[in-house]
Amino acid sequence: MEFDAVLLPPRRARRVAQGHWRDRTINDALDACVAACPDKLALTALQVETGATTRFTYRELARMADRMAVGLARLGVGRGDIVACQLPNWWQFTLTYLACSRIGAVMNPLMHIFRERELSFMLQHGEAKVVIAPKAFRGFDFEQMITALQPSLPHLQHVVVVGGSGANSFDALLSGPEWEKQPDAQAILTAHRPGPDDITQLIYTSGTTGEPKGVMHSANTVMANIVPYAERLHLGADDVVLMASPMAHQTGFMYGLIMPILLQASAVLQDVWEPNKAIALINAEKASFTMASTPFLTDLARTVTETGVAVPSLRTFLCAGAPIPGPLVEQARKALGAKIVSAWGMTENGAVTLTRLEDDDERSFNTDGCPLPGVEIKVVDVDGQPLPPGEPGKLLLRSCSNFGGYLHRAHLNATDADDWFDTGDLARIDERGYLRITGRSKDVIIRGGENIPVVEVESLLYRHPAIAMAAIVAYPDERLGERACAVVVPKPGHTIDLPGLVQFLKDQKIAVQYIPERLIVRDVMPATPSGKIQKFKLREMLREDKA
Template identity: 60%
Template sequence: MKFDAVLIEPRIREMTEKGFWHGKTVNDYFAACLAAGPDKLALTSISVPSGDRRDLTWAELDRLADRAAVGLSRLGVVKDDVVSCQLPNGWQFVATYLGCARLGAVFNPVMHIFRERELSFMLKHGETKVFVIPKLFRGFDHEQMVDGMLPDLPHLSHVLVSGGEGARDLEGLLFDPALDDEPELAQIVSRSLPGANDVCQLIYTSGTTGEPKGVMHTANTMYSNLVPYADRLHLGADDVILMASPMAHQTGFMYGLLMPIQLQARTVVMDLWDKTIAARVVAEEGVTFTMASTPFLMDLAAAVEEAKSDCSSLRIFLCAGTAIPGPVVERAQSVLGAKIVSAWGMTENGAVTLTSPEDPDDRSINSDGLPLAGMELQVRRADGSEAGAGEEGELFVRGCSNFGGYLKRPQWNNVDAEGWFDTGDIARKDAEGYIRICGRSKDIIIRGAENIPVVEVESVLFKHPAISTVAIVGYPDERLGERACAFVVLRPGQSFSFEDMQAFLKEHHFSRNYWPERLEICDALPSTASGKIQKFALRKILSDELKG
């Protein structure tokens, strides 16, 4: 696979000279963990449905990573091949990724909620060579789904199934102890180790283009974010990090997989969110840090309050994805005793801004923090000039953790000649430099920290024979931040129900998370003289209704 990460080369000299790009990969950081304490506990993997638990030291995780590298090599995986992984959080996910890193393979984490429609595009566009999936997860048969997709995936050579059988048995092919006897392990690994400026991660994000965009990252772009992030939060080797957000999402991947290795810290991962189990894990494992969206924070506080758990070890809960309501912060801090830190970021550049533990509590309520070292922000007016303090405008970002570009779509990179990336967000900056995200200039709904691909969902609904016009907009939700509402104008004599909409989206293999949770049938939609639908007017209708 040839990667067109055109945004990397122009920054190498400057970012290296300024000390933001350290030239280290996950293999370098893992080697340091192994040297410092091979018998130190590195990973605790908890399966909520089964109750299974597995504890691994750095030495044990090293052996699993070597086995994965050997197993993948025997399947023909070489440097720059793409390995896609739809596994839930667990030791198999971590070890598979580390095995890929030792081969220089590019790791493509995909969310477990994705179905045929999303996956068929991603796997084909990314030229996936190996796809790693669970047999069953949350009652869904992933193997059966993939079997139906195979005729349309010419690059896919192997499907590995956790809990599978025979030629697809993930555990047998990648984690068999017999793989320890591979005599050429050193040669397999040494001939393909990636450099810090090589693409090592391909991760898809939904936006306004009508198709997912393949974000390319290198070790330098990701670790240049993780190092100052950990410094801002005073995290170190003695911390215990809980990660219940999916590792297939950038939050889980960067801050639950990569960062603990950088810190030589222990991670506890959960494959499903269960607030009662999470509260028990925090108390029993001495968790000191976690990062998730607002619903997780609300749930954890409720569970701790109900069970009267001792969660005094938890120092920081970093909350990102949407603004944190003041009452939620106040209650969480009272119940958990932890500092609630707010942050803003994107798949394209990780967490760009965050408050610090030393900030007053209201900073997390009223702002999304200050930029991390190596990142610059500009808030611009419509004419391109820089906005003044407190003035809303379009948010642009430039710096070390910005991505390498969108795979095969450089025309969508949204980076100007000076290196400024158009985030698509509306923000304001106060006199001290703190940012507050106010909205989005692009047509995106963020539900529970997940982007809903509005254009793609609308385009499918347009195909329904009963629908003349459709527009999907977000409306506020206390738990998830936003939910989606579909406004529909029907063709003469037609009918269309909420159940019809759900059935149609299911028929077109959309993830349930992308289905609008509300349907409004209208005679007409507000529009401009040129016919463009005024979505702000639809949002106001919903907002006024909620207030009323």
């Protein structure tokens, strides 16, 4: 794969000189762990459905990474090749990334909610050579789905199955044989280690123009974010990080997979969110930090209150993905005894703004935090002129962790000659430099921290034989922050109901989480004189329940 990460070279000299890019890779960090604390518990992974728990010390983690790296090389994976990984929070996810990094391959994390429609685009666009997926997870057969797609994906040479028993199983190809003891193993493990500016991750964002975009990150961009993030949160080697957010999201990938290794700390993975299981894990493993979206915080606080089972080791819960309601901060502080930190970020940058542990609690529900070191933010008007504190406008940022660009879509990089990136969000900045996101200029709904690609869903609805006009808009939800509502105008003589609409979208093989949970049928849409649907009016009607 040829990567066109055109945003990286122009900023290198400045970011190195400023100390933001430290020219360190995950290989350096893992090797340092083996040297300093080889027998320390590095990773604990719980599979909720089976109850299976797997543990690795740092010595064992490095040995398995080497083993799997040689195994990947045996499958023809080399420097710059894409290895797609559609796994939940299992130990195999962490080890796949570490193995890829040993041989210069690039990990493409894929959410386990994705189905044929999303996968066919991402695997084709990213030219994945290998896909690693579960045999089954939560009742769905991933092996069958991906195997059926394989003939249409000319670059895809291998489907490796976790939990399978055949010749293509993860155990048979990667984790079982002692590949690291083969005569050529050391040559394989040392010949193609990536540099700090090589692409290490390809991760797709939900598309707002009908097509997801492949975000490219290097070790320097990723670590330039994680280091100040950990410093602001006062995290170190004694911490235990619980990660129940999917590692196929940047949240889980950066702060549940990479950060614990950088800190020489311990990570605990939970693959299915169940608050009772999370409480048991926190107490059993003495977890001190976690990061997740608002629904996780709501569930955890409520369950602790209802059960009376406290989580005394948990010091900090970082909540991102949507604004945190003030009452929730108060309830969670009382129930958990942990500091609730508010944050905002993007796949393209990682966390951009965080509140500080020293801040008053009101900062966590009135703001999305202030910039991390190495990050600049500004709010501008329609002409690009900076606005004074408190005035809402378009949010731009310039960050040491800004991505290298969108794969094969450089014209969409939205970064100017001075390295300012247009986030597509609307915001205001107060007099103390704290950010508050006020809206989104890009048409995305965030449901429980998961972006719903509105344009994509709408384009599918327009294929429905009974629908003349369609719009997807958000409506507020106490637990998930937002849910999606489909507002449609039926064709003359046709009717449409929610069960029928849901089944139609399921037949299109779209992720279930993207399917609207509410339907409103109207005779006409509010529209501009030119015919453009006025979604703001639909949102207002939904808020007032007059749609």
